[in-house]
Amino acid sequence: AQSVTQLDSQVPVFEEAPVELRCNYSSSVSVYLFWYVQYPNQGLQLLLKYLSGSTLVKGINGFEAEFNKSQTSFHLRKPSVHISDTAEYFCAVSVNAGGTSYGKLTFGQGTILTVHP
């Protein structure tokens, strides 16, 4: 079975500072990787996803993530955060077991990013 670990439950940061939210996964088969963001009182919104190809993936709102197969990581980064980035961020995987695989997601526990002025 696959699992996802988000190493930090809360990350406080000042506005315009860089930020990295860490995500590690475990799986015996290949996976697709996702980052979702949840703003207060809103549904989950896809930030970016890694399916194949370049290991550096760019998403919306200036976020990017790098897939590292050897370290089984998919850390999310932003070079300069804004107050509006305050939200909870979830890393997720779907398992590519071939055949009839479908998009069932396994999520991490979430990281609350708080951007201070």
Next chain:
Amino acid sequence: GAGVSQTPSNKVTEKGKYVELRCDPISGHTALYWYRQSLGQGPEFLIYFQGTGAADDSGLPNDRFFAVRPEGSVSTLKIQRTERGDSAVYLCASSLTGLLTDTQYFGPGTRLTVL
């Protein structure tokens, strides 16, 4: 266009009661997922529909939980004899085909509180 909608947004019920939670997916999406998010946790998979059929219900915690999607669009999650431990936010998501590569679009969730 309209996104995924869920009703009600909040539901408070008493232990032992029956509840129904509704999900309206994006029009034309054949795949529909239900997840449950407990306080301080990430969402956990409950059930996946492809069209009208439940292709994977392995995440349903026990036989008190049941879901239907009779016409391949709207889905209802049904919980019998609710328990306090069922309190959580229930999320619905839909995607165009259900492929691994498809983006899942989430609704705002239904917050269920069992007193």
